[in-house]
Amino acid sequence: MNTTTHPGKRASTRETILDHAYALARSDGLEGLSIGTLATAVGMSKSGVFAHFGSREELQLAVLDTGRQRFMERVLLPALQPPRGLPRLRAIVANWFEWSREHQSGCVLLSAASEYDGRDGALHDGVVRQQAGWRGELQKTIGQAVAEGHLRPDTDAAQLAFEIYALMLGLHHDAGLFGFDEAGRRTTAAFERLWRSWQP
Amino acid sequence: MNTTTHPGKRASTRETILDHAYALARSDGLEGLSIGTLATAVGMSKSGVFAHFGSREELQLAVLDTGRQRFMERVLLPALQPPRGLPRLRAIVANWFEWSREHQSGCVLLSAASEYDGRDGALHDGVVRQQAGWRGELQKTIGQAVAEGHLRPDTDAAQLAFEIYALMLGLHHDAGLFGFDEAGRRTTAAFERLWRSWQP
DNA sequence: GAAATGTACGAACGATCGTGCTATTTTGTG
């Protein structure tokens, strides 16, 4: 009664395709994503899949946006529950931590960042825009924590956002290569030191 | 008189090939490296290039090792000049910083780490071995700095090595997406805070 | 000089790539 009648057929198949595409891109990156493999995974014909996007690049952009969307729903959205300021910031980090645990085998957003950082084109622009947006959210939350008096008043929001991001990069890197557990402990320890040094 | 026959012909051609391959892999990653494109860049035939390695995977492994070699020559080797301890550790970081500046457009070692973290095979193993080796060098140097009394005696070498690595990941990430200058400033600021907090 | 070895080339292979074009099937509507 859901995938039936009326409009929505197109949108729902598109979502199914993107779901499989996202899974494939997690292990092989957006550059490793091929329409043939994707079609086999979905159980459709190549041309059937292709028709939904018009080009491979459009597909890749759609997958990138799927990643952004899921990241936001998983990390940012539930962190709007706790009150603004440090509690919210710590919730973001905690959710991000869990996201990282679930994405040990590969994260589309991060692999995209390293795949397209040195080129140009629509995908590069998309990655930059997406990363800048997320960094902006971090900075905004940090700014609120400063305003609430939860962080030192001279806190450089961009600087702290950078250091948070760097630690999460370290977590993802070490988790992928050496295992999540030890990487998680190191990251947690580093965060404790980080929070302490920006305490008011 | 150089590219002529006699002994060493094979080795020198191989180096020429690897030189071009390394350059190509910097922008497209090891997975994006194709023998046809490489052959065109070198000015040889596909089969001529292929014969030097026997398989694409062997070529990729050779390029990975080329990267490791160059990194060590550029970052670790010149840092053995200053005395062991904190001076040497800071020299490593400084050289690494310069390496990162020269590799804004893409670093084979880092892209390989994100390309093969979620799979298995010879390349995955090679990346893990290489990364573990480098982390070990870092830890060793940190241990010496502790022994020299340059760092707090309760310093966790693996922890500090992790945090150093995370900052360099942040530098590379931000430099590639947002430009090196600001990323460099943030990284430098973070390092200052880092050194201070492990001071004896 | 003859034979052996090392090196690179050219052609071809089966597979897969992304992308058109044209049927065919499925769907929503009167």
Add this chain to the structure above:
DNA sequence: CACAAAATAGCACGATCGTTCGTACATTTC
């Protein structure tokens, strides 16, 4: 139920992929 529209399949294309094979040329060894 009929009919238009939308969605998917089928097929073919040129390109490129990694790889194999036979061959040509140069050099070294006998």
